[in-house]
Amino acid sequence: MKTSRSLLLALVLSGALTVTAACGDKKDNGGTAPAAGGSASAAASPQADARTELINAFNKLNTVTLAYTANTETGTVATTKLNGSSDPVKKAASGSMTISAQGTQITADLVVVGTDVYLKLSVPLPGIDPKKWLYIDGAKTSLSKLGLGSPDDPANVKGLADAIATVERDGPGGYKGTFDMTKRNLPEASTAMLQQMGDAAKSVPFEATVGADGYLTALTVKMPAAGQVPATTSTTTFSDFGKPVSISKPADADVQPAPAALLSQFA
Template sequence: MKSSRSLLLALALSGVITVTAACGDKKDDGAAAPATASATSAAPSSTADARTELANAFNKLNGTTMAYTTETATGAVATTKLNGSIDPSKQASSGKMTISAQGRNIDAEMIVVGTDVYLKVALPLPGVDPKKWMHVDGTKTSLSKLGLGNPDDPANVKGISDAIVTAERTGSGSYKGTVDLTKRNVPSTSAALLQQMGDAAKSVPFEATINSDGFLTSLTMNVPAAGQVPATTAKSTFTDFGKPVTIAKPADAETQAAPAALLAQFS
């Protein structure tokens, strides 16, 4: 089950440890990149003012449909690219992921609706039909055990505003600062890794951008190494705020229950 553990590691690194399920900059695919100005275009703001502006931008993501992209690089262990959409009102998210780990690429798709998780992984797993969606009943396990964040927060940005230690405006709509990750409510697996980071977890650098409507449009964090997990760079972008999103559970004929032996690997 080594490959399934690799999938878990990549999922966890993309959605739990790195705060962002982190999104890649979509400048190359036609999506409008958030406009930022140089650090000299606006006078630095006080930490209090910048923190308030950032908190407001984070909070605007709550309850808003959007598209997101993710790019996470965890040393030489794994890279993860994820893009998808979110409908917080329905506790739903979906995404397509490419994981590069142990010298191979793994493609995966996921749909989360409430406590129901559906995974389709291009990876030979015992007792799993790769053409069907593998269903995980979240009432019998937890999303955090699968390395997944809340369905309405796949980029895992909620609660960051409360963890900001320093913040300043570096330009029109651009910010930088540090966050104390120990102040966030994270799953026990993440908490253990944060403990291994030591004091470095209390001063993790970030950069962020906010658009003219006050939405957070990008977040980049450089998370320090934790035990055997190398330092991680996580980039996130958010677009298409308020646009219609359709996320539905797969038909019963297209699903299968996740094998108990596989779920045991995530305990």
């Protein structure tokens, strides 16, 4: 029971950190994204133009199906790996998460269709059939605490446009700058962490790559330490833009209601 509780807390912490770091994960649709760090263009555009280009790249992620991966390292305390796919138009997303913390590893599978959330954990829970999906009413919880963004904003980038404090080009397809995370609409737990960062939360470094088709293909964000939470680096990539995605709810026979103890972790 103690082990299960610590693992669940690790899941919640990891999800909160992933969202706070705003790690998006998407890549280019079939093409190879131009590498960041190449030679600077002969005539660099003003920062305002770079900002517009990056905002447009963020927004394009919410218009097509895609695949994503996200890796988050919280100092030496925990690592999180998330991969999956999304269909923003149908408000559907799925993902598989692996969390390593305190010498323990957890895997979790997630399916979100509208406000219906289905979760399958690798850890045993009292009274729970480990072979079945746990159903969570997404209208009564926070998807961010599950490590996923809203189905119509799988990359959690809608709030990032307003959070761009500085940005400049960094070679072909590359951008670098800072986010003012205090300008984002974040869950209560994440807001509390930002407060502990102080002024550092207003200048969080990021690097981004935009593919030839204008989609954001990679985003790395380096969050400063917050209280007892070490500095966190999150890298997300996006790919397979517009390719067919199949995301469906599990069969009723394979689903059971999530227990109250678990729901309280995501309230």
